[in-house]
Amino acid sequence: MNLIINYGSQTYLDLGGALAALGLIFTAYQLRSSKWDIILRIRNFWQRNLFLIFAVLALLCTLAGLLFSEILLLDQKLFYYNHFFYEIIAYLFFILSPISLIYLSTHSRGLFASKNADKFYSLIIQEISTNNDERINAALIILLNNFENICMAVKNNAKKELRESACSILDVALSDESIVKILTTKRLDALQYIFETIEKYNINKNEARIGISAIVKNLLYDKESFFYKQLNSNGLALSSNIYETIYRSFIILNNFNLFRYPVLDYLLTKNISVKGIEVIIKSLSISIETYLKSGKVNAGQINAGFSWLSDIFENLCFKISEEERRGLDTTYALKEEWQSVNLISSFLGHDYSFLAYNEVLNEAVVEKEKKTNEADFDSSETINSGFSAALYKAFKSLSYLKSIQAYYVVNNLLKSAIYEKDRKEGYIKPFEKRIWQQIAENLTRGHYPAVLKSYLLFFGFRLASDNNQVSGWAQEQAEQIRKLLYIDLKPLIDNKAKMADNKEVKDALLPVTMIYRGGKFFYKFDYGKSEEKIILPPPDESVSALTGINVDDYSLF
Structure with a gap:
């Protein structure tokens, strides 16, 4: 405290420096990625604007410091009349502003909660519906980071609105053509995680009426899907076999109609290729083995x-x-x-x-x-x-x-x-x-x-x-x-x-x-x-x- 009291009239943070720092913070905000943008929009007003609040407070403290540095009549032995005190506070706020922005815009886990479930659902669906691959991928990452919370909410009978929002996400988001394409052809890790979580929380066809079915359907019919890539059980199939994940699970087999409508598509089945038949036979074969060994x-x-x-x-x-x-x-x-x-x-x-x-x-x-x-x-x-x-x-x-x-x-x-x-x-x-x-x-x-x-x-x-x-x-x-x-x-x-x-x-x-x-x-x-x-x-x-x-x-x- 003696440092502050004995500090002279020299200032280290002037108005120009404060405005420059403020400009850099706003520039970083304007250059935010699609993922950052979606996360901030899902958050509540105070979290979304916390960086701005810190920046404004920093600017006010800078102005207060400048004011007290010019008024020599006040007793500057009192630290709250000393401009150096306000400069330190301004520095702290300028540091907290970008930190809060980075933290709140990059941490997406826990976003799906009872207070903002509807907003989470509407914004994820809005982003998925765009024709922008970057924003669709960003929305998918956020969805995956909250997928376990969503599945937990599906089983939460105490909060009807939360449960309905969670079920809607499993249906609408997971059945969207762009999301299904990404999951079944490009994101094996995400695909494995979804089915493992579905199994863990015992989600059934009444809770995810079309989402899971749409994913399995594309795995069966899309020649670029992981089912076709892993047909010979080599490459990635050695460590992450999606056939095993789905058809070795008696929970998934019982909870979803994997060999019925809506997975079955008559028009696609009528024109299915030899490889497609091999895929169906392999899926059925593993399911039969699960039936014979588990009895469940x-x-x-x-x-x-x-x-x-x-x-x-x-x-x-x-x-x-x-x-x-x-x-x-x-x-x-x-x-x-x-x-x-x-x-x-x-x-x-x-x-x-x-x-x-x-x-x-x-x-x-x-x-x-x-x-x-x-x-x-x-x-x-x-x-x-x-x-x-x-x-x-x-x-x-x-x-x-x-x-x-x-x-x-x-x-x-x-x-x-x-x-x-x-x-x-x-x-x-x-x-x-x-x-x-x-x-x-x-x-x-x-x-x-x-x-x-x-x-x-x-x-x-x-x-x-x-x-x-x-x-x-x-x-x-x-x-x-x-x-x-x-x-x-x-x-x-x-x-x-x-x-x-x-x-x-x-x-x-x-x-x-x-x-x-x-x-x-x-x-x-x-x-x-x-x-x-x-x-x-x-x-x-x-x-x-x-x-x-x-x-x-x-x-x-």
Whole structure:
């Protein structure tokens, strides 16, 4: 204090220096980044203008110091009459002004709170809606820094307005096209953080109705997304695998419809690429493993995935069928479509059986799966219900095709049932029940789809082949087909019976590789162009293959 009292009339902070400092502070403010600007606008009036308040106080103290330095009549031994005291205070305020500006404009955590939730929501949405990448990225950073608080608020039932604002942010902000694009193609760290936080706070589809769905949808369909980049599980996937983050979580699988609308887009699915199908299969495969190992995933979510994959398969078969009717050789003209069909059939007929095969599974789930009785996409009890439905629907879809290539697809579909049925138990019985119900529909009522035609591609070959190496279930099916041909189908062909569309049964139900002549059935090898071999009839005491089949008891799909 003696320093201040003994200080003379010399000043170190004059009016020009104070105005220059003030100008520098305002220049820094004018050059603020988009992030700074958004943060300050979200803050309340006093926080937003604190730097200005400090600057004005500094200027006032400078003026007071100048005033007292000119008035010599006052007793300057009193420190509050000494101009040096006011200069020190002015210096402090000039220091606090930029510090407060920098601190309050760069620290965005904790901005989302009950007092300014509405302002936070409106300003974030306003910035996202601009066509300015810098401002959109700045808004996203602020959103991410407050994402945990937002998720906490979603679960806060005590404050309805706060909860509504939080839910609106999860819906509107996360579903915006520009934000979704950035998250799914450029910001893997942010994407991981969002799903980890969603899982941590157990957020569900009622609380984030479209935001999370929009992100997953773009991951599945956008060829630049991280799903496509991490398809081969290399590069960034080794340390930050977004597939694992999403589909290894039974909480996320149960809380969101990841294989249903609004993630599913019919128009996009109809034109999906081979890579896109690989992405869907990988997503579904990891989900199935999570279901089998945890026992905590609703089977209905997995069955929705089977249904989705079946729709893709059916659309591909429709497309091939349309070109076949025009007389086009689809083998090369629709090479990608056939590749996609084979990809899906390989998953259904082979890969599915190996999912989590050598891992520790939930025993209760395994036992429940073994007892599956019905093929049904809508089942929430077992995934074998959905899988057997997908297997049946594949045969249904293949019945629209004429190409001999369908034989190889059928061969793929039945590979596990014939050679690897012990790896996954419980799906063969419901599949067999459903396909024979439809075969009975074909013969007794003349109804389509003509799944018998697809089934005969494989079992007709086995019955006529000299090297019939099938056994067990496949051999049983082959013998059932033998009885069906001669006991159930032959009389219909002999009597020139017709289907519901007035087409003869022979033309509708026999594949291009089979012919009926002189009361006998023959199979033509080598793409239907080589030798014909007879399919021998069953023993004389054989009965109808349709005995005991209830054609009225099945799910429609």
